[in-house]
Amino acid sequence: MQSHTQQIVRVLEKITAAGVRESQIFDDFLEIVHGSLTRLPEHVTAMKLTGGVSQDPPEMTKRWDILRSRYKNSSYYF
Secondary structure, three states: OOOHHHHHHHHHHHHHHOOOOHHHHHHHHHHHHHHHHHHHHHHHHHHHHHOOOOOOOHHHHHHHHHHHHHHOOOOOOO
């Protein structure tokens, strides 16, 4: 099995080949991690109460839409 580092590098190579700068990819990665970790307590609470994650607030949904549009031309689309 490949190391997580090798897997991440392969994904980053695909994205940079699609025309997104490395610094932008890193900034977006940090934003995704920060947003996900910030929302984690709410998602855990929702899982306990409803069995599903909580709905993202409008500003988070808008941010995800921006990120999707930035990476839509890469072979690694989320």
